[in-house]
Amino acid sequence: MIAPRILYFGTPVALLSTVREDGSPNLTPFSSVWALDDRLVLGLGLMGQGLANLERTGEAVVNLPSAAQWPHVERIAPTTGRFPVPEEKRAMGYQHEPRKFERAGLTPLPSGTVAPPRVAECPLQFEAVLLAAHRSTPAPGEAESSFAMVELRVTRVHAHEDITVPGTHHIDVTRWQPLLYVFRHYVGTGPGLGRNFRAET
Numbered sequence: 727m728i729a730p731r732i733l734y735f736g737t738p739v740a741l742l743s744t745v746r747e748d749g750s751p752n753l754t755p756f757s758s759v760w761a762l763d764d765r766l767v768l769g770l771g772l773m774g775q776g777l778a779n780l781e782r783t784g785e786a787v788v789n790l791p792s793a794a795q796w797p798h799v800e801r802i803a804p805t806t807g808r809f810p811v812p813e814e815k816r817a818m819g820y821q822h823e824p825r826k827f828e829r830a831g832l833t834p835l836p837s838g839t840v841a842p843p844r845v846a847e848c849p850l851q852f853e854a855v856l857l858a859a860h861r862s863t864p865a866p867g868e869a870e871s872s873f874a875m876v877e878l879r880v881t882r883v884h885a886h887e888d889i890t891v892p893g894t895h896h897i898d899v900t901r902w903q904p905l906l907y908v909f910r911h912y913v914g915t916g917p918g919l920g921r922n923f924r925a926e927t
Contacts, residue, residue, distance in 0.1 A: 739799055739905040739912070742768070743787040743834075743842040744779030751834055751843050752779055752807040753826035755799050757907035759788060761880075766854060768876040773815050775807030777859070777874055784856040785840035786878065789848035793903045793914030798830045798847070800912070805829065839881040849886040849902060854878035896927045 734757060742754040754776030758769030766788055770777040780786050791799060805823035806815055827834050827845075834843035837853045844851040857879050862871040885895075889902040899918060906913050 734907050734909055736906055736908045739791060739907050741789040741791060741799065741845055741848065742776045743789060743845065744776050745783055745785070745842050746775070746779055746807065747782070750824065751827060752776060753802060753830060753832070753845070755803055764880045766852060766878040766880060768878065769873055770876055771873050772861070772871065773808065773812045777876070780856055780876065781859055783841065785842055786854055786856070787837055787840060787842045787844050788852040788854060788878070789845040790850040791848045791905045793905045795847060796905055796912040798832055799905065802826045802830045844884060849889045851884040852880045853882040854880045891927055898927070
């Protein structure tokens with residue numbers, strides 16, 4: 727049996743909005759995020775500008791694109807807000823891009839509780855503040871960690887009306903189709919399979 731090196735077995739794609747030191751917005755595509763109550767836990771690479779901005783300001787917006795928006799995500803996938811580009815990222819083909827919203831073809835919207843902008847086109851947007859960031863423990867043979875596990879507290883949620891149940895705060899799961907990242911491929915979700923006993927809709 728061969729142990730897989732790429733462990734992206736199926737996670738949502740998200741766009742992290744942060745603010746640089748000069749006040750301009752940065753947009754970081756990533757695919758390691760999960761939620762529990764009002765907490766979000768993110769996995770972010772140490773070489774990216776998004777983590778540096780988040781740790782400096784303590785604020786971010788986690789935007790969840792729909793499956794149909796994968797081309798927008800891919801347009802900025804090989805870019806970084808870091809300058810100069812870290813050599814390891816440059817060797818993987820990354821290039822510096824200070825205007826990620828424009829390159830992605832996405833629109834920034836003002837947030838209500840944090841400074842970073844939301845992504846207007848993303849059906850779900852979570853304004854959040856930083857609670858903690860922990861460097862991962864290096865594996866045997868690794869000189870240092872390459873990513874951090876970040877805990878955020880959500881301060882405000884925005885959802886497009888066309889994915890909500892009219893008159894409620896519930897998401898209509900028959901209309902919300904998140905973008906997933908599976909073994910470095912973008913995929914959507916299929917038809918619903920069933921309803922958990924705690925579901926309210």
